[in-house]
Amino acid sequence: MEIRWDVFLIIVGAAIVTFIPRVVPLMVLSRIELPEWGMRWLNYVPISVMAALISQEILVHDGKLSSLTDNIQLVAAIPTFLIAIKTRSLLVTVLSGVIFFMFLRWVFTWV
Amino acid sequence: MKGVKDCVPTLLGYLSIGLAAGVVQKTAGLSIAEIALMSLILYAGSAQFIAAGMIAASSSPTAIIITILFVNMRHLLLSAALSPYFRHLSPLRNILVGSLLTDETFGVAINQTAKKNQINETWMHGLNVTAYLNWFLANIAGALLAQWISDPEKFGLEFALPAMFIGILVLSIIGRGKIKRDVAVAVIAVVIAVASSFVLSSSMGIIVATIIASTIGMVVEKWR
Numbered sequence: 001m002e003i004r005w006d007v008f009l010i011i012v013g014a015a016i017v018t019f020i021p022r023v024v025p026l027m028v029l030s031r032i033e034l035p036e037w038g039m040r041w042l043n044y045v046p047i048s049v050m051a052a053l054i055s056q057e058i059l060v061h062d063g064k065l066s067s068l069t070d071n072i073q074l075v076a077a078i079p080t081f082l083i084a085i086k087t088r089s090l091l092v093t094v095l096s097g098v099i100f101f102m103f104l105r106w107v108f109t110w111v
Numbered sequence: 112m113k114g115v116k117d118c119v120p121t122l123l124g125y126l127s128i129g130l131a132a133g134v135v136q137k138t139a140g141l142s143i144a145e146i147a148l149m150s151l152i153l154y155a156g157s158a159q160f161i162a163a164g165m166i167a168a169s170s171s172p173t174a175i176i177i178t179i180l181f182v183n184m185r186h187l188l189l190s191a192a193l194s195p196y197f198r199h200l201s202p203l204r205n206i207l208v209g210s211l212l213t214d215e216t217f218g219v220a221i222n223q224t225a226k227k228n229q230i231n232e233t234w235m236h237g238l239n240v241t242a243y244l245n246w247f248l249a250n251i252a253g254a255l256l257a258q259w260i261s262d263p264e265k266f267g268l269e270f271a272l273p274a275m276f277i278g279i280l281v282l283s284i285i286g287r288g289k290i291k292r293d294v295a296v297a298v299i300a301v302v303i304a305v306a307s308s309f310v311l312s313s314s315m316g317i318i319v320a321t322i323i324a325s326t327i328g329m330v331v332e333k334w335r
Contacts, residue, residue: 027205
């Protein structure tokens, strides 16, 4: 139940570099009026960042493109996308995605 | 309370990732107290996974902190995207909103703006605090569980994070009514993120892809 000194330093340092990018834009950008193109740019950020995160999760492993035929995550992503579009529910999407993935891995290890 | 309720759909995703994080941190040799501290003051899944991995590999504190800084650069973009909705707040209240911002609470919040065109501050706190407590509990539960589970991968938990991102992406596109343009921007982001990950670190790849794809979306919208 102890906290080591070096681990404590790592946690505090990491917390600071996590806190700053979370907070500074909210503080600064809400003081100044953004031009219209800036607002429009920010509108596309969520979609871009989510798409980029997904692609790196399921397409890239260790800095290399994963093999397309042997990528269970990619196969599971297809029904997960369809479920998301169909149900429009985050909970159902996450649940069924995990179940698809579990099932696929079970199938792939048996084939 | 409405914010608490709107957070519920993400809780399961969080719970599973938090459990996985707890297991990984414990197997990396961290104590329960250290895991508790990490989930409470760091509060970032990707950063915690990285910290655990690098501590296990005895990396220097400086290397760990710099790596985490890069991974967290994407929060700049999330925080900036939310700023228009909180411009009426004082700096201190903006700090409170921002300090618990995550990919997931951001996703739920931006979804809310698509539905209502604005975000209520109390709603945002309800959302953030619910996610925060759930994350803490999941980390501790995972740490306790680590003694018993030998291979957590069997349960498909590692797909919880991409599945949640997929849900957030689809929901935010559907909510906006600019489907063709949004899908085009998403595809561009995917291509750039994958291509740039061969030359850059994956977190830099995400930043580059986000900046370029959003710029293309903005420019295309302007010309129409």
